[in-house]
Amino acid sequence: MGIEMKLKKGLIAALGLTAFLAIYAFLGFYLLPALALKKLPALLQEKTGQQAQVSAIRFNPFNFTLAMEGFALAAKDGKNLVGFERLFVDLDALESAKLRGVVLDTIELANPQFNVERRADGAFNFADIQGTQAKAEPDTNNSGGESLALLIHQIAIKEGRIHWQDAASGQTVSENLLPLNLTFHELSTQAASSAMGDLSIGLESGGTIEWHGDFTIAPLASKGHLKLENIGLARSWQLFLQQILPVEIVNGLLGLQVDYALSEAAHGLLTKISNGNIDIKQLEISEKNQGKSLISVPALQVSGISVDVNQQQVDITTVSSSDAAISAWLQADGVVNYQALFAGETAASTAAQPAAPAVVDSSKPWLIKLDELALNNYSIHFFDYSLSKPLELQLSELNCKLQKFKTQDAGKLPLQLSSKFNKTGSLKVGGEMSLEPFAGSWALDVQDINLKVFQPYLDPFMKLELVDGDLSGKGSLQLTVADPLQLTFQGAAILEGLVTRDQVKNKDFLKWSNLELTGIEIDLAKQDFKLAKVMLDHPYLRFNIKKDGQTNVDDLMVSQIATKPAATAKLPAKPAVGKSAEPRISIGKIELKEGKSDFADYSLILPFVAAMNGLDGEVSGFSSDKDAEAKLALKGKVYDIASVAIKGKYQFDNGDSDIALKFTNMPLPLITPYMAEFAGYRIEKGQMALDLQYTIKQGQLAVQNKLLIDQLALGEHVENPHAVSLPLHLAIALLKDSNGKINLDFPITGSLEDPKFSIGSLLADVLVNLVTKAALSPFKMLGSLLGDDKDFSTVAFAPGSAELAVEESAKLDQLNKALLSKPDLTLEIKGIAYETLDWPAMRFEAVKDVLKKMKSGELRDKGEKVRHEYIELSDEDYQRLLAKFFGEVFPLEMDRSLLGKPRIKSNPDADFYPLAQQKLESVFPPDPQRLNDLAIARANHIAQYVTDPGGISKDRLYLLATELNHTEAAGGIKTLLSLGASQ
Missing domain, CATH: 3.30.1330.60 (OmpA-like domain)
Incomplete structure (x- = not known):
């Protein structure tokens, strides 16, 4: 009996357990998935406002695995927002119980798809999710206890796909990220528990993104390695950057590898980047919507990148690039294109920049260190469109190397730069510089810079063509940005083969074979400018005086239209810092070799043309120093006949000088134009020798002239209305000796600020002083008499x-x-x-003559003929006729009293006759005949x-x-x- 009872109870228990298991299995395998499959789409639609569907849900209640298949969440327009083929979750119940939390062996998401769209108005498609959320109730059961522990042994996203579509720029662009694969191992909310992860993303347009590292939830931390390979920058610009950057990225591939470390701290997020490398290839940047290429960089590498955001420090080992081409231009409005492109970006980026994390000290400047910058075979094209004729300048084969750069280091930074200039010239810069304060010391080497390319800069000011000329120079430059600016230069320069052409006459204007400047020493702060030697080899100058008295230099100058300066805000006055030093200029020697000039004066009645050649000599001691004295010794020839020699000294400080000018064998017919201009006669014959010695001391001029004129004979008279009338024939006859020579020795003294001497002025002085001083100033002579x-x-x-x-x-x-x-x-x-002085005194008589003419008319009406010139007006006639005349001229301004007395309406109480006379005089215009009669009288x-x-x-x-x-x-x-x- 006992055994049967036990068996019966066991059987009942077995049956009960079986029934429980059957019910449990029914609920788990069938009922719960079925209910979830039926209710979940409606619940999601209620919460999100979007249509959701699930193909199948499977749950194993015994091993606690859940599988969901065919999930899709669609927007109102029918397009899927998110979906996946299969989601598998495996719960480890036993380990969960031990952990007293949730332990998941596996979360696997297969073939997920995410569709992200940004519409033309900037809104995202996910913004359509507007389901109402139940108001969160406060947790009354948990009084600050620990949160539920979570451990996931493995998370896997396989063969995912993200579709991005953007229409915010006005055109629709899209990109697919696939396949997307992500795995995490041992992800836990427990403290100091680190999960290892791997991520790989492919881009449909090309390129991959890979990540490998660890991740900690509590506290938040991560470190790992990020790698980007062959990322298309043009597509990235289209998708993300075109509304941020003012330029368009046309082409380019980006490669990036970097190690990073993130960790949460009490005062913020600690961020470090190390072992970074950036590789950019085939980068092409152009203007937006313009198509003009700005920058082309075939290769750019940045290696050894380390960034400590919290310490605000960036370290870079090398930056290298080669074969890049850069285009820049000055717009017609005088603004550089890059300045115009980024003009509006600074304010916008400043306004949009988020606040710095608390861990970063915004008052502390970032420290940037760069071990080496190397740019090889760069080219820069510059265009100046602000000129009427655009100018193009090109730097090619540009190589630049900079080492040990630090933004907060006053140490020396080695710099080397070399380049071709417009293919024919070259420039080199080598030396060191520092940043705080900015200072540098460089060796400069400029060779064969052709000046013709700078013609457009000359055109607005002169009608002069730069036909040829090459500039070269070497020297050392030292610069320190301070107050005042410290700049010194030592070196030499050569300007070879200069040729300029007058664009008006199409003739050479100024040229030379060679101009050498040696021993250049400049100290800007001290205002000290020195030249050891200036040498001009075969210089030439053409100088003409035109018929109207202007020169060919005047013709070359382009008139500048004066513009009213724009009003500017008044700046506060700067405190006086003492008088700045006067510039000190010194030139050791100026040397001329085989100089030539063509001189012509067409303003004379007879044109004068002279060619001077063989000009040699030197000027030494040119200086602005006190008591500095220049010495000059020059000699040349006029038409290879007459000799000219100049010798002497000049003191710059006070203008004291002692100069000797000597002409020998000067044919006087050559100066016929000046004689014809001055006196109206040609010179038929004669020769002149002149010794001119002039001295200036303390502003007083003393000139000693020794003039020998041999066999002077005047020729025919030249019609010249401006010639001075001189008794030349009588003077010449009186001055000649028995041998036909005129020998004069006469001094000139006076106080002259800038005396000018020429052959014509000297002859004028002789003739005026000796012959016609009285004739030219007759009344002064009479006064002295x-x-x-x-x-x-x-x-x-x-x-x-x-x-x-x-x-x-x-x-x-x-x-x-x-x-x-x-x-x-x-x-x-x-x-x-x-008219202005005489007529006011004559108007009374003019009015009176009109009254006389009125009286003459009255007499004529009575049969009497008396000319008005012979009429004398009585006072009664004067007043009567004046009132009548005034009423005729100003009828609206006059009336009469009850007794018939005339009066002026605007001033009835005033004496009528003086006011009427005055008003009538005011309307009388000047009478030219009366005035002419007065002049004759x-x-x-x-x-x-x-x-x-x-x-x-x-x-x-x-x-x-x-x-x-x-x-x-x-x-x-x-x-x-x-x-x-x-x-």
């Missing part, structure tokens, strides 16, 4: 009057005495009336005075044409007198 310094060339009159004042009559009395003592002199009188009064009481014969008087002066006369009302000579 009479012992009076009055101006006898004018006679003054009162406004509107032709009567001689007492003072002017007395002056004419003195003039009469002088004329009587010089019977060959004639007197010319030019009567003048001044003045001239006649003078003529009558000097002939009747003065006793001058009338045949010695000439009345010139009168003159009506319409402008203000600063010197008062004057009639002009001039003297002539009877023939």
